[in-house]
Amino acid sequence: xxxxxxxLEIDAHGLHKIRLGNEDAVFLDVRMPWEVAQAPAGDSxxxxxxxxxxxxxxxxxxxxxxxxxAHGNRSLMAAQWxxxxxxxAAQSLMGGMASWRRYEEMAA
Numbered sequence: 001x002x003x004x005x006x007x008l009e010i011d012a013h014g015l016h017k018i019r020l021g022n023e024d025a026v027f028l029d030v031r032m033p034w035e036v037a038q039a040p041a042g043d044s045x046x047x048x049x050x051x052x053x054x055x056x057x058x059x060x061x062x063x064x065x066x067x068x069x070a071h072g073n074r075s076l077m078a079a080q081w082x083x084x085x086x087x088x089a090a091q092s093l094m095g096g097m098a099s100w101r102r103y104e105e106m107a108a
Contacts, residue, residue: 029047
């Protein structure tokens, strides 16, 4: 049986399941440093989208990458670009941090 490719995007509920299940995933924040300072995403490494090409060697193609930004646009661009460069397990958080905050508020 072959592994099905991961979808390009993951929603907040899917992210919640990954976190609950302690699944092996690296969270990569592609927001600008000032955005991260205003609303940190835990201990996720921060590589702004415009600097991503210079940091490919810092990322592992063997790990699942969940890419986050403010609203999901930059993370989607990053996930698409990373997949084109051999990172088959790169996924974008659909709706970004905004959707994650809404999900957490509704779950509380």
